[in-house]
Amino acid sequence: MVTSTSRPAAPATAPARLLRRRRVTVGSAALYTVAALAALLWLVPLLWAFATSVKPEGETTVMPPAWLTPNATFEAYAQVLGRGDIIRWTMNSLITTTIVTALTLVVCVLAAYGFSRFDFRGRGWLFALVIGGILIPPQVLIVPQFVLMTQLGLVDTYWGVALPQVVAPVFVFILKRFFDAIPRDYEDAAKMDGAGPLLVLWSVILPLSRPILTAVGIFTFIGAWNNFLWPFIVVNDPEMMTLPVGLGTVLGQYGIQYAQVMASAVLGALPLLVVYLLFQRHIVTGVAGAGIKG
Amino acid sequence: MTSQTSAPAPRTSPGAPPRADRDLVDVRRRPTTWTGLWFVLPFLAFYLLFLLWPAVVGLGYTFTDRSLAGGPLSFVGPDNWQESLTDRALYDSLWNTLWFTILSVPLMVLLALGLALLTDHARRLGWFLRLSFFAPFVLPVAVMTLIWNWMYNPSLGLFNGTLARFGVQGPEWLFSEDTAMFSVVIATAWWQVGFNYLLYLAAMQSIPKDVYEAAAIDGAGAWQRVGRITLPLLARTTALITVLQLIGSLRVFEQIYLMTMGGPNFATRTVIQYIYDSGFVGLRVGLASSMAYIFMVLIIAASIAQFRLFSRKEA
Numbered sequence: 001m002v003t004s005t006s007r008p009a010a011p012a013t014a015p016a017r018l019l020r021r022r023r024v025t026v027g028s029a030a031l032y033t034v035a036a037l038a039a040l041l042w043l044v045p046l047l048w049a050f051a052t053s054v055k056p057e058g059e060t061t062v063m064p065p066a067w068l069t070p071n072a073t074f075e076a077y078a079q080v081l082g083r084g085d086i087i088r089w090t091m092n093s094l095i096t097t098t099i100v101t102a103l104t105l106v107v108c109v110l111a112a113y114g115f116s117r118f119d120f121r122g123r124g125w126l127f128a129l130v131i132g133g134i135l136i137p138p139q140v141l142i143v144p145q146f147v148l149m150t151q152l153g154l155v156d157t158y159w160g161v162a163l164p165q166v167v168a169p170v171f172v173f174i175l176k177r178f179f180d181a182i183p184r185d186y187e188d189a190a191k192m193d194g195a196g197p198l199l200v201l202w203s204v205i206l207p208l209s210r211p212i213l214t215a216v217g218i219f220t221f222i223g224a225w226n227n228f229l230w231p232f233i234v235v236n237d238p239e240m241m242t243l244p245v246g247l248g249t250v251l252g253q254y255g256i257q258y259a260q261v262m263a264s265a266v267l268g269a270l271p272l273l274v275v276y277l278l279f280q281r282h283i284v285t286g287v288a289g290a291g292i293k294g
Numbered sequence: 295m296t297s298q299t300s301a302p303a304p305r306t307s308p309g310a311p312p313r314a315d316r317d318l319v320d321v322r323r324r325p326t327t328w329t330g331l332w333f334v335l336p337f338l339a340f341y342l343l344f345l346l347w348p349a350v351v352g353l354g355y356t357f358t359d360r361s362l363a364g365g366p367l368s369f370v371g372p373d374n375w376q377e378s379l380t381d382r383a384l385y386d387s388l389w390n391t392l393w394f395t396i397l398s399v400p401l402m403v404l405l406a407l408g409l410a411l412l413t414d415h416a417r418r419l420g421w422f423l424r425l426s427f428f429a430p431f432v433l434p435v436a437v438m439t440l441i442w443n444w445m446y447n448p449s450l451g452l453f454n455g456t457l458a459r460f461g462v463q464g465p466e467w468l469f470s471e472d473t474a475m476f477s478v479v480i481a482t483a484w485w486q487v488g489f490n491y492l493l494y495l496a497a498m499q500s501i502p503k504d505v506y507e508a509a510a511i512d513g514a515g516a517w518q519r520v521g522r523i524t525l526p527l528l529a530r531t532t533a534l535i536t537v538l539q540l541i542g543s544l545r546v547f548e549q550i551y552l553m554t555m556g557g558p559n560f561a562t563r564t565v566i567q568y569i570y571d572s573g574f575v576g577l578r579v580g581l582a583s584s585m586a587y588i589f590m591v592l593i594i595a596a597s598i599a600q601f602r603l604f605s606r607k608e609a
Contacts, residue, residue: 027516028416031412031415031416032416032418032419034412035412035413035415035416035419035423036416036419036422038409038412038423038427039419039422039423039426039427040426042426042427042430042484043426044452045430045441045442045445045484046429046430046441048441048444048445048452049440049441049444052444060450061450063449063450063455063458064455064456064458064459065451065452065455065456103340106336107336107337107340108337110333110334110336110337111333111334111336111337111338113333114329114330114331114332114333114334115330115334117330118329118330118331118333119330120328120329120330120331121331122331123330126334126338129341130337130338130341133341133345133346135593135594135597135598136345136349136590136594137544137545137589137590137593138345139545139547139566139569140352140566140569140586140587140589140590140593141345141348141349141352141586142569142570142573142586143352143355143569143573143574143579143582143583143586144347144348144349144351144352144355144583145344145348146362146573146574147351147355147362147579148343148344148347148348148351163340163344164344166340166344167337167340167341167344167345169341172337197329197333222432225434226432226433226434226435228434228435228436228548228552229547229548229566229570233570233574243434243436244434244435244436244437245436246436247434247436247437247440248435248436248439248552258444258450261440261444262440262441262444264440265437265440265441268433268434268436268437268440269433269434269437272432272433272434273429273432273433275432276428276429276432280424280425283428283492284424284492284495284496285496
């Protein structure tokens with residue numbers, strides 16, 4: 001209703017427009033105040049983390065808590081970065097997350113395409129089996145999965161972290177529904193030129209599916225980057241830890257250097273905040289697409 | 295197969311034979327029967343190796359005294375099941391998980407609705423509101439818990455420090471059995487509500503504007519329009535968000551583990567943590583697996599019940 005005044009609402013009668021304009025001026029001030037306050041309140045934890053991180057270590061525990069310090073310093077960041085492990089963990093996260101995202105996209109797209117476009121024996125129950133997998137909470141499989149990783153010799157390796165995370169039945173489901181909705185006419189021209197199924201997928205289906213692929217890619221990336229339980233279990237060597245695991249377990253050992261702890265938190269938050277800012281539009285439409293269609 | 299009901303209606307192209315309902319698969323496909331299987335195979339390999347196989351093997355473990363420490367393996371029959379099912383601590387952890395769910399689901403649905411309504415009406419702040427309400431969602435769990443543990447610190451934290459300024463003695467937050475679960479729920483809501491919020495926002499913005507215009511011309515006030523138009527049209531979205539949040543909340547583990555380690559006095563230990571404790575601290579694979587199975591059965595039952603309720607509502 002607020003924007004309706006800024007955009008010319010064509011056929012509204014004059015009294016109605018008058019009515020709406022008055023409501024905007026009275027109501028919107030309160031509305032915007034509440035909205036702005038709520039948003040600021042929501043930012044408090046992040047702002048407080050930053051405020052703490054730029055204090056000299058001696059000032060972090062002074063009561064009552066102060067938001068600003070006259071002695072602001074990036075000393076804590078220098079300390080944290082100088083120790084190097086947070087950079088190491090970020091690299092580990094980047095490597096494992098890239099493996100998970102790439103493999104998930106390839107494997108799920110192929111499967112969704114197979115289920116969407118071909119009839120083959122066992123298709124029905126195989127698809128039911130895959131969909132049934134959505135119901136299994138992966139967390140309950142940690143014990144046998146860990147035993148399996150021990151047997152495969154993948155404990156404390158990137159592959160050990162990444163491979164079990166690739167199984168994402170829900171993405172097969174979402175992608176298949178998207179592929180199902182693409183009219184088959186589009187493929188005919190390519191087929192007449194003698195393109196095989198893989199080429200049809202690559203040159204016809206995938207270009208039409210860019211929004212859903214971006215959304216699946218981003219959400220796989222965020223999910224894998226932030227996954228805690230599995231990397232926590234399969235990695236014991238601090239050198240091989242991902243960022244969330246390193247921050248969650250090793251950091252406690254540095255004691256109560258709160259400026260440094262908060263500097264680590266800010267550094268740990270940065271990569272995905274940057275990703276979010278870069279892909280904000282895709283994330284919003286991705287959630288919308290998954291929500292409305294799923 | 296199951297999803298085909300929701301696929302778009304088969305188009306009728308001139309010359310094509312009329313299609314039976316089973317016939318969404320292209321009639322002009324190549325006559326090979328196995329091509330599709332090749333496409334599905336890589337996924338199936340991952341699925342079998344990392345999901346189905348552990349699930350089956352895990353079931354086998356429940357009948358053995360397998361230990362992560364190694365040692366001779368013997369068949370123990372239903373002993374693990376008996377021990378789990380009569381274990382007071384397992385029921386306590388099940389209750390903690392349920393209590394977390396009861397507290398968090400309504401909060402995270404209503405909060406998301408409220409924030410989305412604000413954003414939908416305060417359009418000129420849209421970018422800023424979306425940023426602050428959704429940004430916490432992308433934080434790694436450990437970042438969230440580091441920040442909130444620091445704010446919750448009873449003697450040095452932001453909350454009690456600010457309260458003290460007004461002469462109020464703040465609670466012990468994570469360090470008291472009475473407040474620990476509430477504290478965890480509040481932090482979780484801040485961290486995860488953004489996803490529900492975006493779902494609501496997308497649904498709100500897909501409501502055609504002229505519906506509101508028409509209502510305004512008929513003299514409906516802002517509150518009436520929200521109550522009579524927006525909320526009823528969001529019923530389906532609300533059901534979806536509730537289902538997703540319920541399943542998500544039942545699986546809670548990480549943030550609680552990092553914030554309280556399940557304490558104080560196990561007041562916040564969830565089932566998944568208890569499974570973890572039994573398997574990776576107590577090293578008893580068989581026992582942990584039987585608990586995992588009990589929990590999995592409960593979760594699957596809850597999910598199926600939810601989906602049934604949900605689809606009946608839609609029908």
